[in-house]
Amino acid sequence: MANPDTNGARKGQKIVIIGGVAGGASCAARARRLDETATIVLIQSGPDVSFASCGMPYFIGGEITDRNQMAVQTPGSLRSRFNIDVRVNTRVVHIDTENKTVSAINETQPSADKEDFTYDQLVLAVGSEPLKPPIPGIDRPGLFVLRNLIDMDDIVAWLANLPLGGEEKPHAVVAGAGFVGLEMVEQLMRRGLEVTVVEMLPQVLGPLDVEMAAIVEENMKNKGVNLVTGDAIQEFLPADGDELSTVVKLKSGKMLPPAALTILGMGVRPDTKVIREAGIECGPRGHIIVDDYMHTNVKDVWAAGDAIEVRNPIAGGDEKWAVPLAGPANRQGRMIADNIYGMNRKFKGTYAASVVRVFELVAACVGMNEKMLVRMGLEFACVHVHPGSHAGYYPGAKSVNFKLIFHPTTGKIWGAQAVGEDGAEKRIDVISTAMQGCLTIADLAELELCYAPPVGSAKDPVNIAGMAAQNVIDGFVEQVDWSQLKTVAAQPDVVVLDVRNVSEVEKNGKLIDNAINIPLNDLRCRMGEIPEGKRVVVSCASGQRAYYATRILKQSGKFSKVENLSGAWKTFSLVQDRV
Known part of the structure; x- marks a missing residue:
C-alpha cells in the first residue's frame, strides 16, 4: 500500500x-x-x-x-x-x-x-432525485417532495399556516410507503394531522416480505392511519371551494378527502x-x-x-x-x-442494512428478501421466531418478530428482517455483521452475545433463529409456510393441529375452522384424537410449542408426515386474507 x-x-x-x-x-x-x-x-x-x-x-x-x-x-x-x-x-x-x-x-x-x-x-x-411521475395536477400548491433542506423548510412553512391543534384535524396524504414516507406519516400525525398513505404496491416497506410488513401495517391502522395499498394515484384535483387543498383520485376510482398537504414519496432515481x-x-x-x-x-x-x-x-x-x-x-x-492517493482500498459491496421507526415499532432488515431470491432463482428456506427482547421474567420484555432467510442445505444467510418495539435493529446489526463475516446459520446458534435480564436473554433472538434454522437443515423439523396453509389444509389427508391452550383459542380465535385443538401439555395422553397415518401440520402462538409438538408426534411413528407452521398463529393471523 x-x-x-x-x-x-x-x-x-x-x-x-x-x-x-x-x-x-x-x-x-x-x-x-x-x-x-x-x-x-x-x-x-x-x-x-x-x-x-x-x-x-x-x-x-x-x-x-x-x-x-x-x-x-x-x-x-x-x-x-x-x-x-x-x-x-x-x-x-x-x-x-x-x-x-x-x-x-x-x-x-x-x-x-x-x-x-x-x-x-x-x-x-x-x-438521487425524487420521482415526480407525469400525474395530472402533480405541480399543484401544497404538494411537496423531500430531498433537501429547502424542501424541508417549505413543508414547515406550509404547516405553519394550517389550523393545527383544533378539534377538526387537517388531512394530509403521503404518496408512497417507503422508509421516508412512513417517517413522514408518524411526524405529520405528531403535528396533529390526519394522514392517509397511498402505496401502489400491495404492502408498505417493499424491502420487507409481506408478512413482516403486515405487522407494521396493523400497528399503523391501530394508530388511526388510513392505509391504502395496491392502488395508485391517477390525478391530483383542486378541492371544491379551496384552491390550496387537493383531492387525490386513485386509479380504482376512489376519491380521498381533501388534503391540506401532500408528500410525494414515490421513490427516487x-x-x-x-x-x-x-x-x-x-x-x-x-x-x-x-x-x-x-x-x-x-x-x-x-x-x-x-x-x-x-x-x-x-x-x-x-x-x-x-x-x-x-x-x-x-x-x-x-x-x-x-x-x-494510491491506497487501493476495495469496496466489498453493500448488504443493505436498513431501519425505520414507525410510531413505537422499529422495522429493520438486511440482505435479500424472498421476492429477490425468487426473482434470481436462488434456493432458500425461512424461519420465523417471536422471542422477547430480553429475559421474560424481567418486566417490560417486548416481542421481536424475527425472520431469517437462508440456503436450505449450506446454511448461508441470505437476509433477515425484524419488527418490534425493542431490540429489532440490534438483532439485524448482528446478522449484518455475521453476513459480512461469512458466518452461517450454525454460527448464529453459537454466537456469544451480551446477556443480563434487563437487556437480553441467555438465548438471544439471534441464537433462537439460528437454532430454528439449524433444526430445519438437520431434518429435525419440516415446515409449511404461512402462505401455503390454506391450500395444504384443504387436502383430505391433512390434519391441522393447534397446540395453544383453550383460553388462547377462545380469546384470539381459531387458526382455521377445521383445526384440532389439543394443548401441548395434553398431547401425549390425547394423541389418539389425531387420525393415524395422516399428514399433520402443527401450530401454536409463536412457534416454540409447535416445534415441541412436532418432535413428539414425529417420534411416535403414527403419522405420514409432521410439519411445523412457519411463523405460527402470530404470523398467519395477520396475513391470512392475502392467500
Missing part, C-alpha cells in the same frame, strides 16, 4: 467533486486530511452541503427543534476548517472527460457565464443525465457503473452514493444492485479519497 504522506507524485492534484452531501463531503474532508497541497473544489446544486437528510422528517415533526443542527457542515465551515473551495447553488451542465473540465452555472446568477473547472480527479456524488451525456457508463436505470475501487469506466473519474450500482456480495458473481443509503455513501466517499 502506498503511503500518502511520502508519495509526493500524488500530491497537489486538483480534485473536483460534484455533490456535497454524504459521499461528496466525506471525500472532500478525507482528501484534505491526506493532502494539504491539493486543490479541492466541491460543487453543490443547492445552498446546503453535508446536511442531515435522514433527520429532515424529525425536524418537520418537531422532534428535532434546532434548525442549525440539520447542517453537519456549512459552506463556511468546510472552507475554514478544510480549505475547500465550496460552490453552492451551482449546477453542472457539462462534463468533458477528454479535456478534463467541468462546466457549471451559478443558479443565483442566471445571466452569468458558465464557469469551467479543470480537474486531475473527478468525483461524482450526485445522489439517479441524477445522472449530464453524466451519461459525458460518456460515463451507466446501467439501464441510470445508475453509474463502478468497479470495486469506485472507479468508473473513464480514467480519473470516480463515483459514490445513491447514484451508483455496487456489488451485491450476498448473491455473489457479477450481481449488482443500487442501495441508496447514507452509511455506504459516506464510506464510499472516504474510500475514493484513499484510492486517489
Whole structure:
C-alpha cells in the first residue's frame, strides 16, 4: 500500500467533486486530511452541503427543534476548517472527460457565464432525485417532495399556516410507503394531522416480505392511519371551494378527502443525465457503473452514493444492485479519497442494512428478501421466531418478530428482517455483521452475545433463529409456510393441529375452522384424537410449542408426515386474507 504522506507524485492534484452531501463531503474532508497541497473544489446544486437528510422528517415533526443542527457542515465551515473551495447553488451542465473540465452555472446568477473547472480527479456524488411521475395536477400548491433542506423548510412553512391543534384535524396524504414516507406519516400525525398513505404496491416497506410488513401495517391502522395499498394515484384535483387543498383520485376510482398537504414519496432515481451525456457508463436505470475501487469506466473519474450500482456480495458473481443509503455513501466517499492517493482500498459491496421507526415499532432488515431470491432463482428456506427482547421474567420484555432467510442445505444467510418495539435493529446489526463475516446459520446458534435480564436473554433472538434454522437443515423439523396453509389444509389427508391452550383459542380465535385443538401439555395422553397415518401440520402462538409438538408426534411413528407452521398463529393471523 502506498503511503500518502511520502508519495509526493500524488500530491497537489486538483480534485473536483460534484455533490456535497454524504459521499461528496466525506471525500472532500478525507482528501484534505491526506493532502494539504491539493486543490479541492466541491460543487453543490443547492445552498446546503453535508446536511442531515435522514433527520429532515424529525425536524418537520418537531422532534428535532434546532434548525442549525440539520447542517453537519456549512459552506463556511468546510472552507475554514478544510480549505475547500465550496460552490453552492451551482449546477453542472457539462462534463468533458477528454479535456478534463467541468462546466457549471451559478443558479443565483442566471445571466452569468458558465464557469469551467479543470480537474486531475473527478468525483461524482450526485445522489438521487425524487420521482415526480407525469400525474395530472402533480405541480399543484401544497404538494411537496423531500430531498433537501429547502424542501424541508417549505413543508414547515406550509404547516405553519394550517389550523393545527383544533378539534377538526387537517388531512394530509403521503404518496408512497417507503422508509421516508412512513417517517413522514408518524411526524405529520405528531403535528396533529390526519394522514392517509397511498402505496401502489400491495404492502408498505417493499424491502420487507409481506408478512413482516403486515405487522407494521396493523400497528399503523391501530394508530388511526388510513392505509391504502395496491392502488395508485391517477390525478391530483383542486378541492371544491379551496384552491390550496387537493383531492387525490386513485386509479380504482376512489376519491380521498381533501388534503391540506401532500408528500410525494414515490421513490427516487439517479441524477445522472449530464453524466451519461459525458460518456460515463451507466446501467439501464441510470445508475453509474463502478468497479470495486469506485472507479468508473473513464480514467480519473470516480463515483459514490445513491447514484451508483455496487456489488451485491450476498448473491455473489457479477450481481449488482443500487442501495441508496447514507452509511455506504459516506464510506464510499472516504474510500475514493484513499484510492486517489494510491491506497487501493476495495469496496466489498453493500448488504443493505436498513431501519425505520414507525410510531413505537422499529422495522429493520438486511440482505435479500424472498421476492429477490425468487426473482434470481436462488434456493432458500425461512424461519420465523417471536422471542422477547430480553429475559421474560424481567418486566417490560417486548416481542421481536424475527425472520431469517437462508440456503436450505449450506446454511448461508441470505437476509433477515425484524419488527418490534425493542431490540429489532440490534438483532439485524448482528446478522449484518455475521453476513459480512461469512458466518452461517450454525454460527448464529453459537454466537456469544451480551446477556443480563434487563437487556437480553441467555438465548438471544439471534441464537433462537439460528437454532430454528439449524433444526430445519438437520431434518429435525419440516415446515409449511404461512402462505401455503390454506391450500395444504384443504387436502383430505391433512390434519391441522393447534397446540395453544383453550383460553388462547377462545380469546384470539381459531387458526382455521377445521383445526384440532389439543394443548401441548395434553398431547401425549390425547394423541389418539389425531387420525393415524395422516399428514399433520402443527401450530401454536409463536412457534416454540409447535416445534415441541412436532418432535413428539414425529417420534411416535403414527403419522405420514409432521410439519411445523412457519411463523405460527402470530404470523398467519395477520396475513391470512392475502392467500
